[in-house]
Amino acid sequence: MSKWLIALGVILVAAGLLWPFISKLGLGRLPGDIVVQREGFTFYFPLMTGLVISGIVSIVIWFLRK
Numbered sequence: 001m002s003k004w005l006i007a008l009g010v011i012l013v014a015a016g017l018l019w020p021f022i023s024k025l026g027l028g029r030l031p032g033d034i035v036v037q038r039e040g041f042t043f044y045f046p047l048m049t050g051l052v053i054s055g056i057v058s059i060v061i062w063f064l065r066k
């Protein structure tokens with residue numbers, strides 16, 4: 001369990017450090033992401049971004065298990 005928590009922490013730190021570069025790729029503004037803007041209210045649901053990231057993570061895990 002502790003190895004998983006350490007790995008998760010390292011992944012979160014890496015994602016935080018790489019966020020400026022990741023945001024330049026356009027993730028978070030893909031077609032299919034839902035944005036509702038009203039006066040004093042913004043709702044953002046990154047549907048397509050979540051699917052893309054999930055697919056990439058699944059492929060990486062698949063290659064690591066081989």
